Amino acid sequence: MTSERKILEENYLHTISxxxxxxxxxxxxxxxxxSRRGFNxxxxxxxxxxxxxxxxxxxxxxxxxKEIIQVIKQLKKLINVLxxxxxxxxxxxxxxxxxxxxxxxxxxxxxxxxxxxxxFKAHTVDLTNDSVVLQITGTTEKVDAxxxxxxxxxxxxxxxxxxxxxxxxxxxx
Numbered sequence: 001m002t003s004e005r006k007i008l009e010e011n012y013l014h015t016i017s018x019x020x021x022x023x024x025x026x027x028x029x030x031x032x033x034x035s036r037r038g039f040n041x042x043x044x045x046x047x048x049x050x051x052x053x054x055x056x057x058x059x060x061x062x063x064x065x066k067e068i069i070q071v072i073k074q075l076k077k078l079i080n081v082l083x084x085x086x087x088x089x090x091x092x093x094x095x096x097x098x099x100x101x102x103x104x105x106x107x108x109x110x111x112x113x114x115x116x117x118x119x120f121k122a123h124t125v126d127l128t129n130d131s132v133v134l135q136i137t138g139t140t141e142k143v144d145a146x147x148x149x150x151x152x153x154x155x156x157x158x159x160x161x162x163x164x165x166x167x168x169x170x171x172x173x
Contacts, residue, residue, distance in 0.1 A: 013042065013140070014068050015087040015095070015165055018057040021080040022048065030057060030081070033074045039063055043097075043162025054082070060140075060163050087165050094168060098137045098161040099147070100125070104154040105132055113153060120146040131156065 020026045027046060034041055042060045049056055061068075068086065075084045087093050105113055110132070117124060117134055120142065126133035136146050140163055147158070 012062065012065075014061055014063060015163060016059045016061075016068075016072065016075075017085045017087065017165060018059065018075055018081055019049075019083040019085075020055055020057060021082065022053055022055045023080055026055075026078075026080045027057070029078055030059075030075065033071055033078070034059070034061065037067060037071055037074075039067070039071065043160070045162040045164050047164070058162070058164050092168055093165050095139055095163055095165045096137055097140050097143050097163045098135065099143050100157075100159045101134045101136070101147070101150060101155060102126075102157040103132050103134065103150065104130060104156050106130065109153070116146070116149050120149075122146060 018030055020030065031041070031044070039061050042062060043058075044060075045058045046055055047058075048054075063071075072084050072086060075081055087095075103113065113132065114124075116122075120136055120138075122134045122136035124132055125135045134150075136143055143160065
């Protein structure tokens with residue numbers, strides 16, 4: 001494997017859904033599996049399911065393919081873990097992320113900023129004399145592209161939700 005390919009593989013963003021029993025300390029045990037292997041979790045979203053006894057954890061991280069496979073095997077061995085699924089980009093999944101971005105802006109710069117907002121179908125959720133708070137939802141790439149254009153403005157604060165993923169159709173993630 002060339003060094004360029006290895007760098008690309010290590011920087012690939014992996015998305016994993018972990019279906020667990022909704023009990024205290026389950027999150028800690030799941031996160032410990034990643035920590036022991038030296039992974040830095042990029043985002044972690046835990047949400048209730050239609051049954052309050054269970055939760056879904058959506059975890060995104062960067063890493064080597066072989067290491068990810070090992071982590072998945074270890075996760076499947078945990079007592080409160082019912083299933084683990086690794087998501088690959090395909091038409092079979094829907095993925096979304098949300099970001100709130102606070103920008104310092106005066107009246108003169110607002111029109112240009114609102115053109116960027118309109119292009120990305122973002123929304124203005126707060127507006128004051130000297131700042132604006134934007135909300136954008138979409139794929140991680142869409143959020144990243146919007147943030148890249150907004151770097152031309154004085155960003156005060158950014159909060160991102162992390163990726164959530166759902167399978168299309170009747171099957172549960």
